[in-house]
Amino acid sequence: MENGGERLRWGVRRRLEFIDFRLFWDGRFNRSDLSAAFAISAQQASADIAQYEKIASANLRYDRTEKAYIRTEAFAPAFIGETIERYLLQLVAIENRWMRPEDTWFDAIPPVEVITLGRRPTDPTVLLRVLDAIGKRQEIDIGYASLTGSVQPSRTIAPHALAHSAGRWYVRSWSKDHDDFRDYNLNRIATVSDHRPATIDPTLDFEWVHKINLDIRPNPELSTERQAAVAAEHGMTDGRLLRPCRLSLSFYLMSEYNLDVEPGVLKPEKQQIVLENRDEVTQARALSRQMSIEALARAASAASS
Template identity: 25%
Template sequence: MLPSTICLDIHMAKSTRGHQERLKAIETLLLWEGQVSRPRLSELFDIHGTNLSKDMAAYAELVPGNCCYETGVRAYVLTSDARPQLSEGKFHEYESLVGTMPAEGLRAGVELLTTEQHATAISYRPFSRIHAAIREGKQLSIEYRSLGNPDRHQRTIRPHAFIQAGPRWHLRAYCEGAEAFRDFNLGRISRVLDPKATSLPGPEADIWWNTKIELRLVPHPELTSAQSRLVRDEYMGRAAALVFEAKQAVAKYIVRNYGAATNVSKEHPPQYLLAVDKPETLPPRTFI
């Protein structure tokens, strides 16, 4: 039986992949995070730290123009002229490495095909600047487009987290113009300037981010008894509900990913097999 409560924190199993794969991983981290260090690699690979240091030194020797070692941060840092050499420089490589996407196949001769492909059009240079701003607690100036304002316009934000929601990635940040915390679709960011020092509020002030709620998904009440049992067996391991302890800020993405109804009087089966249990008891505007 599946557990009735699902934890949303992603814990990636460490890998013992070979030397060449680790070199590619080093390049991927450099491109997308702007730097790579032994502690960061230790989070991904079950390899002795000395060997990881040798891997980084080997990459720096193999592709000398892509990185340089900075003693202040004790890491190899991406250079301004860096280019993909061992990787394609594609976002799906970073997704796969950090554990948010399935690996290519189940290995051992078993094929795996997934429709969970990313829909985030962003390159490694702006992404690494965003990553650095989060890491260093700094603000950014970005060019952004939204449905409300589809023309490119400038926003000043202080980002503090990434949200991977299905095929799309979002950025959780304080927006100076809105004077509030907002989610920004990474695919709608067209330009990112270098991070700067900031006095804008940080993650400790993001109430929705720091508020945990219990989100329960149940079979849609309009299903028959037999249909409800089928849905419980499929989604819940025969438990009464699929239960998430989630940040209020990401609850809407969970609901969208599962295609759950939030208003059962307007959202009906078969399009909606699941429904949010007692949505009226959750904080206002949770699903907006």
């Protein structure tokens, strides 16, 4: 039941996947659902259903009074397999208005509540230009939505990587105005105007290049029982979790889990994990940052001489 035939044409396979999908999420589907979703004739839909029945006959039965195919108790996904997370993400995207329900296979959207403060959707053109600049090592002029709302006149940046944390997208870039490396919020870049070959070397971004192991442990102020629970939840071994992490990104992870707050300030429930080597991390970050700035200054003076 697990493997859903390899020798099917791509299109047919997608339609059998659709059947699998609807059986999974709704427990039922129609011949007309199938023909509507793929704009195929009823006859073809019938043929596809017959095919699906050949492969996974135990998964469904037709109910004449319901006028629909109903999932059986024995149902086991034959096509969508382990890709459930994908659809869960789609639900989140739909609720956030990043995706239209028509672009998914959902019929009735399950009763899902997504709770977040949201963010601006990403502008395709901006993303494209940024990706290009990263791939081709270009510097670009961007219109950056200053946090006060107005769009600042162009700043020049040379982006070299994209990062995602806590639902936000960041562009790791060299900044011409400041002559150092910084993070720009992707969704705040309003426009990308010009592009030229980049002049700086992204490997000088030590804060990005260098990684460090975050030494994460349950908050010792929690009860022993609760500490064990936290350890289990994060898959710790021997009560600690070593999470390798770029220095510049450690900031976001620390921020997300309140690892950047002095122990004792927050109630332990608000700070279930703590960062054992917090000082080491912040110092390494500051040091790398300083080294980058100096390296950039040296590179600039070498170029001008």
